[in-house]
Amino acid sequence: MKIRIARPKNFVFIKNYQEEEELMKTTKFHRLVALILAFTFVISGIVAASATDSVEKNHTVSDKVIADYDNLLYAGSYEEYLSSGAFKDAKRPQEGTEIVIDALKYEDGSTGVYVDETLGALYTEAQSEVTWKVNIEAAAKYAIVIDYYSVHTGKSTSIERSLYINGELPFKEALALSISKQWTAAYVEGEITLTKKLNANTIIAELEEAGMAPKLSENGKSISCVIPNVWNEKSAALVDKYDIRFFNTDNNGDEYRSSSTQMPTWDKYYVKDGSGYYNNYFEFLFKQGENTITLKGINEPMAIKKVTLYALKDHISYDEYIKQFEGIPEGKDKIKIEAEYAGFTSTNSVYPDEDRTSPVTSPVDVKHRLLNTIGGEKWATAGQWVQYSFEVGSSGMYDIVSRVRQNVLDGMYVCRALYVYSDGAAEGSLGYYNGIPFEECSRLRYNYNTKWQVTSLTDGTDNFLLYFEEGVKYTLRFEVVLGSMGDIVVKVQDILNTINADYLKIIKLTGTSPDSYTDYDFPRRMPEVLDSFKECSERLDEVSKELKKTAGSSSSNAATLDKVSDLLHTMAYKHRKVASKLDTLKSYMGTIGTFISDAQTQPLQMDYIIIQGESVKNPKANSNFFASLWHEISNFFMSFFRDYDTSNTESDGTQTNDSIEVWIATARDQYNVVRNLVTNDFRAIEENKNTNVNLKLVAGSTLLPSILANKGPDVFLGLDQATAINYAIRGAILPIEDMEGFDETVKSFNESAMITLQMDDKYGVKHTYGLPETQSFPMMFVRVDILSNLGIEIPKTWNDIYAAITDLQANNMQIGYTIDYKIFLYQMGGELFADNGMRINLDSKVGLEAFEKTCDFFTQYSFPYTYDAANRFRTGEMPIIISDYTTLYNTLKVFATEIDGSWTFMPLPGIEDAEGNINNCSVSTVMASVMVNGCKNKERAWDYMQWYTGAQTQASFANEMVAILGDSAKQPAANRGALELMTWSADELEEVKRQFDNLAAIPNYPGSYYIDRYTKFAFLEAYNNGANPVTSLQAYIDDINNEITRKRKEFELETLALNETLASKRLAQAQDELDKIGSAGNAHAALIQSTESAIARSNEKLLRASIADLKAADAALFAKVIGYLTDAADALATY
């Protein structure tokens, strides 16, 4: 019978009470000194603060409070909205009713909007708020459609808005409505190489007829043509016949993707669920009389022409649809569109990709890389679409056949919605389409199979035909939807939220590892939790049945739900088991979270689409065994000949001397992205046109030996700061501060990032040795749901943290912190090094205090020293964690999907001074691009480095990584401009920028490595043995200083003797000089005497006065003395 609560480790202190007493004596003295020092600090703080009051006060501290998250945490879901009494009672207005609101007639008080004359629409910025009034005759439920223009920003983030009706958020989903942009891949001209068999004139005539604008090349050896905007039978057949490709190729003949560009266009946004849970558009309740609609900007600007309220109409069924076309014969055309030639996509992360697994993928080539498919795992998130336009030559019923593969979701199927738009057909005519043609099209189904499949449009049971009219341009848009999975996911998510809330209630009582032998008396103390378990268990059972029905078979996912249901059942009915089963419940919650995120990814890879009559036989989806075998064998042998490394020499193959070698030590994904960027973007810049970049993927450890052997690269990417400086100080890396445009380039980085890449040489000249690529730093992660639950406000200062500790620990919760004393050190205004790195500054008052404060967290407040941050954060044991911002963010995004939306991250808590200024700086580390000694073409290498670390390139890199690896691939970009262009949401970006504006820099002086080592030793002595942190740190100061001195000697840098400061050294030198002057200074005897007394008192002010006097008296005679004294005074000023 024991309930474990966190307790300070006082048992250690009791054992060592004698030592404690002795320590007390010294600490009393310390306190006195501290008091005096604190007083002086305060005064100097006031002086400093009054001097720099121009910047907005505490702009680096987050202004978020817990109440800001109420909407997110407590707003009801659309499901609840739908089942509310008011909604059920309300009627839809008469069919065909439309209420159009002119966007330009917005209300006063809207912010961030202006009228864009050229567009004739209302421009709303990313951070904007606009309200319109609308009069409704009778209360009813309307759907909303917005006519918008996706303004060009080039950012891959989609437009996001939240919608409020009459100033209130109707339901949670309306918080983040995501509105797609349109992207298009830049296809190049296709080329047909002429051979003897091919007659140029006939081909040109054929292409001409198909509308592909053929051109004979100057040398007459090839014909080029453009990619058709609208496919028809002829153009599709010609592309197939002559193997025309519309992608760039490098000089190996491998195709590479051109980067997608955003095409600003007018489009309609039907307000619907961004996560794809609900298949239908949202309907909103409007009361009779005046209503307001408010759109709040979250991300990205857009222009709005009008907002229309209309009566939602249910789609007709396929049976009804097909009845209209009775007796119409099947169409005669056959149009095969290669899926990689998508007209538009909703995002630049859905793009053409290579498939080499099957010999019948169209087209296929074992020798070269062909981008022959589209989608795959990148085309998986609800709302992402691709579209194709075509025209048929004969009206009739058509079958739309596609070759697809879904080999990711085992035992499940993925869904696509098909939107058809017609251009040129009269509204109401047979061939007119505007959106989903019939209900089944909103959930077309693609089953799981490890192989490719050829399939018609189907919902799993029936195949569907569509009518197309001759001469009308049709657009097919395939959009990712969750289909019938959506329903299930909504329900499971809702249940998970309930269980989560119950779990938090329980651990408030029991802690995260409850004692299974204790009777916590749940029926009396929290009967509502047991009831809720009962209910959840029943609901899960239902959902599981539904899942089995939709998937057609029982899968592992249904089994998961059953398991959880059983567990909840047990816990509800045998309350004594609640405690012992809590652990299992916790892990099951994770499993459900994974199920939800899995069910939301709907990957599908598409090879081609054929529009043909129903009676035409479908092509084979896969080849026979022997063809596959031969394909694999030739693939294997060709792999010896394919060059995976070099890039960038375009097919014209112009050889120049301006070639540079760039090494990158990352994974292949990153390498491929950089390679694509080099090929597509770098050379696109006019002055880099002739620069060949030989990009190589290497292991990081090869750099050192290669430099030694003089076979190093020109530029190395991604070197960490410590190694960069280590190499630089030994002459392996070139300083770059003299390169053209250096000052300009450096402006886009945080100053702190540059300081870490700088180093004084032995003449005291500062050099810079690299351009930062990434800069990572710790931030504070917060579980807002838990804090809100416990009534704890988001901490802004360490005092808030201290206050929170008590509340959290009373609820068996902890705070996660690292043993990084540097955060405190720099927040208290200290520095790690003194005297330009000649000695460590940890023995200063502020240094020891910072270290002691950090240790106290672990020794006095029982912070755990080692912990799995993501896991404890997810279970709620650690609602506050201070950790590297991208690392933890990325982990949580994949690992803890079940808590999505209930956490956030923000700048560190800070130290508040008497003025209320909070210093919350964080300590960063940097990875840099460096120019390697032996670089043959410095200018070109510099161009490359500038381009690579530039905002656009870094942003493209980061966004590509997100596109490939998902939301969990956020890069800690060092370039401020790149941060802005990345896919952070506006809220997240704001917090990152706040912290980014307050980063401390720790220069990498020789011997730095010794500091972390010994501070860790000191910490562990305090942590393990209860030693006094201050004394144990002090014991190591000499060791550290000795090592610094030893290292500095190696590089012939100035050193200090033990216990000497730069000031004391300079003063001694000045005294020596004065002694040397001897009789020559007789004329200034009084002055010398006063100087000597200033030296003896080592007082900065007196010294400055003496310097002035000495200068006035005889500047030449006292030159050396003045020099020393100035140094000493400067050094004293920093202490």
Next chain:
Amino acid sequence: MSKKTAEVKAVSRKDMTRLQWTWKEMKRNKVAYLMIAPYFFIFALFTVVPVVVSIFVSFTDFDNLNPPGWVGIQNYVDLFFNDEIFLLSIKNTFVFAVIVGPVSYLLSFLVAWFINELSPKVRAIVTLIFYAPSISGQAYTIWGVLFGADSYGWVNATLLELGLIESEIAWFQDAAYVMPLCIVVALWTSLGTAFLSFIAGLQGVDRSLYEAGAVDGIRNRWQELWFITLPSMKPQLMFGAIMAITGSFGFGAVVTALCGFPSVSYAAHTIMHHLEDYGGQRYETGYSSAIAVILFLMMMGANYAVKKMISKVGS
């Protein structure tokens, strides 16, 4: 054979210098030399040359990047007179070697001897079980999980559950536990190649010797072991000993993986670590080469001593 031919040719060795004689012999056996040439070349290039170079480098201030400068025996002087941590690491290495070396050697032999008594099929399985920890690469990280500093580390969680400790212990981060734990882990992984060679050696002992021994008056299994088994497997014993010595002197990677680098308060800092510290972290290759040379000499000395001891086996 060479002796015989020398007599036949009637050219006495005394008529030639040693060099001439060797050359003559080499020419005669040129096929054999040709056949070992590829291996010898590679061995020389990648083993002998680096060792020699490293001895040379130990007299310089080479920093991996700049041309080395000659500093004479300064590195050695610093090592013994200015480097307290080196002395500490020698102490640690000896503690390590003295405990782990012999214990693991004996353990290997005893286990091999016991296993040898089992039927072949069972023997194969048991051998695999004992050998598994040393072939499965990073398997020792399981100790990191067992003795995790987290309150969810297995040992911590168990002890907390039983109420034996009040709060979690940072096992591999606590100077008091580091050394003993590392020794345990080292022993656990030590049933490696030596162990296998013992099994092979035990298999190779001529069975008839035991019969002959029985006739000659061997009275018990111990005598059998001492007078027959061990002497017949001296090569394997020697091999095993060398493996044990190099293993225990060169033990470092496991400590780094479990305790971090360097271990807390240098509690498990061995010469190997010291070498890494200077070579890898401080870019003082000259100095670390000097450490390597010392380590090399220590191993040579230990090998020599062991050879002496093993020659006493069976006498």
